[in-house]
Amino acid sequence: MLDSKIPAGPLEEKWTYYKGHCKLVNPANKRKLEIIVVGTGLAGASAAASLGELGYKVKAFCFQDSPRRAHSIAAQGGINAAKNYQNDGDSVFRLFYDTIKGGDYRAREGNVHRLAEVSVNIIDQCVAQGVPFAREYGGLLNNRSFGGTQVKRTFYAAGQTGQQLLIGAYQALERQEALGNVQVYSRHEMLEVVIIDGKARGIIARNLVTGKLERHFGHAVLLCSGGYGNVFYLSTNAMGSNVTAAWKAHKQGAYFGNPCFTQIHPTCIPVSGDHQSKLTLMSESLRNDGRIWVPKQKNDPRKPNDIPEEERDYYLERRYPAFGNLVPRDVASRAAKERCDAGYGVGTTKQAVYLDFRFNLINKYGRAEANKLGIHNPDEATLVRLGKEVVKEEYGNLFDMYEKITGENPYEVPMRIYPAVHYTMGGLWVDYELMTTVKGLYALGEANFSDHGANRLGASALMQGLADGYFVIPYTIGNYLADDIATKPIPTNHEAFEAAEKAVSDRINTLMSIKGKQSVESFHKRLGKIMWEKCGMARNAQGLQEAIQEIRALRKEFWSDVRIPGEIAEMNPELDKAGRVADFIELGELMCLDALNRNESCGGHFREESQTEEGEAKRDDSQYMYAAAWEFKGESNWELHKENLEFEVAKPTQRSYK
Amino acid sequence: MEHYTMNLTLKVWRQKNATSQGSFETYQVRNISSEMSFLEMFDVLNEELIHEGKEPIAFDHDCREGICGMCSMYINGRPHGPWEANTTCQLHMRAFKDGDTIVVEPWRANAFPVIKDLTVDRSAFDRIIQAGGYISVNTGSPVDANAIPVEKEKADMAFAAAACIGCGACVAACKNSSALLFVSAKVSHLALLPQGAPERRTRALNMVAQMDKEGFGSCTNTGACEAVCPKEISITNIARLNSEFTLAGLLSSNK
Ligand SMILES: Cc1cc2nc3c(=O)[nH]c(=O)nc-3n(C[C@H](O)[C@H](O)[C@H](O)COP(=O)(O)OP(=O)(O)OC[C@H]3O[C@@H](n4cnc5c(N)ncnc54)[C@H](O)[C@@H]3O)c2cc1C
Ligand code: SF4
Ligand code: FES
Numbered sequence A: 001m002l003d004s005k006i007p008a009g010p011l012e013e014k015w016t017y018y019k020g021h022c023k024l025v026n027p028a029n030k031r032k033l034e035i036i037v038v039g040t041g042l043a044g045a046s047a048a049a050s051l052g053e054l055g056y057k058v059k060a061f062c063f064q065d066s067p068r069r070a071h072s073i074a075a076q077g078g079i080n081a082a083k084n085y086q087n088d089g090d091s092v093f094r095l096f097y098d099t100i101k102g103g104d105y106r107a108r109e110g111n112v113h114r115l116a117e118v119s120v121n122i123i124d125q126c127v128a129q130g131v132p133f134a135r136e137y138g139g140l141l142n143n144r145s146f147g148g149t150q151v152k153r154t155f156y157a158a159g160q161t162g163q164q165l166l167i168g169a170y171q172a173l174e175r176q177e178a179l180g181n182v183q184v185y186s187r188h189e190m191l192e193v194v195i196i197d198g199k200a201r202g203i204i205a206r207n208l209v210t211g212k213l214e215r216h217f218g219h220a221v222l223l224c225s226g227g228y229g230n231v232f233y234l235s236t237n238a239m240g241s242n243v244t245a246a247w248k249a250h251k252q253g254a255y256f257g258n259p260c261f262t263q264i265h266p267t268c269i270p271v272s273g274d275h276q277s278k279l280t281l282m283s284e285s286l287r288n289d290g291r292i293w294v295p296k297q298k299n300d301p302r303k304p305n306d307i308p309e310e311e312r313d314y315y316l317e318r319r320y321p322a323f324g325n326l327v328p329r330d331v332a333s334r335a336a337k338e339r340c341d342a343g344y345g346v347g348t349t350k351q352a353v354y355l356d357f358r359f360n361l362i363n364k365y366g367r368a369e370a371n372k373l374g375i376h377n378p379d380e381a382t383l384v385r386l387g388k389e390v391v392k393e394e395y396g397n398l399f400d401m402y403e404k405i406t407g408e409n410p411y412e413v414p415m416r417i418y419p420a421v422h423y424t425m426g427g428l429w430v431d432y433e434l435m436t437t438v439k440g441l442y443a444l445g446e447a448n449f450s451d452h453g454a455n456r457l458g459a460s461a462l463m464q465g466l467a468d469g470y471f472v473i474p475y476t477i478g479n480y481l482a483d484d485i486a487t488k489p490i491p492t493n494h495e496a497f498e499a500a501e502k503a504v505s506d507r508i509n510t511l512m513s514i515k516g517k518q519s520v521e522s523f524h525k526r527l528g529k530i531m532w533e534k535c536g537m538a539r540n541a542q543g544l545q546e547a548i549q550e551i552r553a554l555r556k557e558f559w560s561d562v563r564i565p566g567e568i569a570e571m572n573p574e575l576d577k578a579g580r581v582a583d584f585i586e587l588g589e590l591m592c593l594d595a596l597n598r599n600e601s602c603g604g605h606f607r608e609e610s611q612t613e614e615g616e617a618k619r620d621d622s623q624y625m626y627a628a629a630w631e632f633k634g635e636s637n638w639e640l641h642k643e644n645l646e647f648e649v650a651k652p653t654q655r656s657y658k
Numbered sequence B: 001m002e003h004y005t006m007n008l009t010l011k012v013w014r015q016k017n018a019t020s021q022g023s024f025e026t027y028q029v030r031n032i033s034s035e036m037s038f039l040e041m042f043d044v045l046n047e048e049l050i051h052e053g054k055e056p057i058a059f060d061h062d063c064r065e066g067i068c069g070m071c072s073m074y075i076n077g078r079p080h081g082p083w084e085a086n087t088t089c090q091l092h093m094r095a096f097k098d099g100d101t102i103v104v105e106p107w108r109a110n111a112f113p114v115i116k117d118l119t120v121d122r123s124a125f126d127r128i129i130q131a132g133g134y135i136s137v138n139t140g141s142p143v144d145a146n147a148i149p150v151e152k153e154k155a156d157m158a159f160a161a162a163a164c165i166g167c168g169a170c171v172a173a174c175k176n177s178s179a180l181l182f183v184s185a186k187v188s189h190l191a192l193l194p195q196g197a198p199e200r201r202t203r204a205l206n207m208v209a210q211m212d213k214e215g216f217g218s219c220t221n222t223g224a225c226e227a228v229c230p231k232e233i234s235i236t237n238i239a240r241l242n243s244e245f246t247l248a249g250l251l252s253s254n255k
Helices: A011-021 A042-054 A092-102 A109-129 A161-178 A244-251 A284-288 A315-317 A329-341 A359-371 A379-405 A461-484 A495-514 A519-533 A540-563 A575-595 B038-051 B123-130 B152-162 B167-174 B180-191 B194-213 B224-228 B237-252
Strands: A033-039 A057-063 A182-185 A188-196 A199-207 A213-217 A221-224 A262-266 A292-295 A353-356 A415-424 A442-443 A625-632 A638-643 B005-014 B025-032 B101-105 B115-116
Touching: A011 A109, A033 A042, A033 A199, A033 B101, A042 A161, A042 A461, A057 A109, A057 A188, A057 A575, A109 A461, A161 A182, A161 A461, A161 B025, A161 B123, A182 A540, A188 A213, A188 A244, A188 A495, A188 A575, A199 A221, A199 A495, A213 A495, A221 A461, A244 A442, A244 A575, A262 A284, A262 A329, A284 A379, A284 A495, A284 A625, A284 B123, A292 A315, A292 A329, A315 A329, A329 A353, A359 A379, A442 A461, A442 B025, A461 A540, A495 A575, A495 B101, A519 A540, A519 B038, A540 A575, A575 A625, A575 A638, A575 B123, B025 B038, B101 B224, B123 B180, B152 B180, B167 B180, B167 B224, B180 B194, B194 B237
Parallel strands: A033 A057, A033 A221, A057 A182, A221 A442, B005 B101
Antiparallel strands: A188 A199, A199 A213, A262 A415, A292 A353, A353 A415, A625 A638, B005 B025
């Protein structure tokens, strides 16, 4: 039986109760305990720094050349917190409620409430570290709004919020490294978890410069290795983001939670051709100020600025008057797909819609600036000029990025956007303490199956990563390690380390010896295509069954015909990539299986068989009010465990943003 | 935007590992779309090399959005290539035309040794941050975020300095391989905020000392760093660092 270990008592007292009653490790004993942290993104860097500060001996790993380059760096729009600085009715309860509802009632109440509670501490902590959030003229912090909510609770630093938060966590980490509490291993890739007597006790990592395998002991192992959106090949994730760390843990006994829950983000720069290696996000915060539309006429040949107001279909404002352009991501993405499939798409590929800033640039920002400057009856040119300056301050880096990629100037012409894979709500199943089903093996940040249910609200991933790392794991790990203070470091010549290293080395040798004809990249692209077409924005039983067969065939082909140049004992990016793609192929099959099993639509998971007459997602609470936790049983073989979800406070209703 | 395709000649630095002698290799690439990014053009070339049974070119990259700071190519004599305020990954092929020859090298600096082909070791930057590029607060319960108001102008300036992505283009552009723009960006970010004030003195001294120890050269104010910085980190930060440094030196000798 899956035990989520939610503390007893009223929802709002659970976390306080837990903190008051969990076991502690005294400072002298902390120094004897070693912790391995895989990943230095927001979750990993904040965890490693905080645990180092507490006195544990920490080793942190990342595959980039510096911990500062983890994928978190790319987060754009902002981070939520229930500060209610705007006096617009926000509260811990409201953030909790919005998150549960936004996730379409597929997350745990206890976890989400804790997340909302610690959100306020995160902002305080980051400001103390010197994170330069946007401020008002009075010197206080500014906020913006994000989708799926009606309050302004998002803290931001232009379109570079992830960068600023990660630099804050990275600096805290480097400080601990200087103090000798943390040792960072950059350009290292974790390739196996070592389990001794049922407990995670270390990892096998490959030094990506020399190709050497290394053994590292830890009393506990934390996986903070990020999400697996790159299973689709094209996504907004960084090129290196991968599932390998989580997958190795899964194969060693950690259950995988809700693997099919994928977030397709509505506002990304569309695909331009076959050469495309990744997709670029245009932050959701742009929907604050941009209005989304398509022409009312199919295949309208006119340029966007030549199409008069009354011939534009602002379809989100039309379909969802209460939330308009700020509906949650899953809703906005499906609506864009619906318009394009119906023949109203724009641009050369017709797989795009417009995101237009002109209205707010003039009417919101231009007028406000004109008023400030005391300009009465400003003409349109003045309003445009004044508005541009404000828009530049808010989103300058995003507009520049758009122009570099497309060669078009979004201050003048509406952006063309289309949905793209962005985030994975699924991940390793964890209990309230963030422990997986393997003792002493934890998962934090996007790598766990998380607090976002079937759909994550914007600006909530940064919040969750930092909550897990700064404020949750420092308590919950003590509760585990308190029983481990007598355990001496296990020498890495222990047979379990020997065996784990041998397994990793055998797999690498096998990969290198295939010497086939097709490149790793070509397999990754083919996997991505299957996943996008059959396990993407809309899914059905037939497509999913086909996908499973196609993926199995692809796996066979990969293991008999992949070509990896170079050698093992050197820097070899193709070999690194081959290992990751091999794991993605296995994961892809499980995602399709999970999507097939869940014959309901919820959040980002849309089963065509389960929709309302208006084409909205239809949940089926009587059958599927559970988190799916899959246990690995062998090749193409999994067993489903269900964690039933109970909603005592936020009573499930059909989500409506109308 | 009109697009076109082009054929190009590439001269790329190949070096097997840190100890081997490197040299330029010449490659022809055909049918490159003007809509591709520079790194996608390298992807195409690498796929061809793999197909021909040759070793692909190793280069650093990750986000491909101009924010992680990982990509680092010295293109036609300029770090990150011809565009202003731009990273290698955000350079697009419409910057070139049919028949062009493009020369691509790694960052060159003693403190950034080549690991393989176009990949270099920039861990010196991490060690400079370890020397003092932080504010010494532990995770815990600091004061409410709005208890410390910060003048908007100062906060904006701190943010502009904090936008540095640690790519090292400034070092690669400098004839002395100085890292002063990088160091000054961090010192400015923290010195401009009230939270950073208590450690101002030691921070500037220690970070500069570490920079010297890593083998970066000294600054002779050529401004080459600012000209190539993808995040437009201003050289005025160097002036601020100098005054922080002088102040710190004065104060510590008065002790
Ligand atoms: C373009 C973009 C914009 C976004 N904007 C926002 C936003 O505005 N607000 C918001 O809340 N969220 C946003 N998100 C989501 C958010 O950025 C991520 O969910 C979050 O940063 C993930 O953090 P993490 O610490 O879990 O993992 P990551 O930051 O992905 O870090 C993973 C770490 O694990 C390491 N790693 C992985 N595998 C291994 C291995 N096998 N061995 C060793 N190391 C390994 C990596 O090196 C890296 O250090 C955005 C995401 C994208 C793609
Ligand atoms: S100062 Fe500019 S060029 Fe130098 S590391 Fe920072 S971003 Fe790169
Ligand atoms: S790859 Fe991240 S900045 Fe270029």
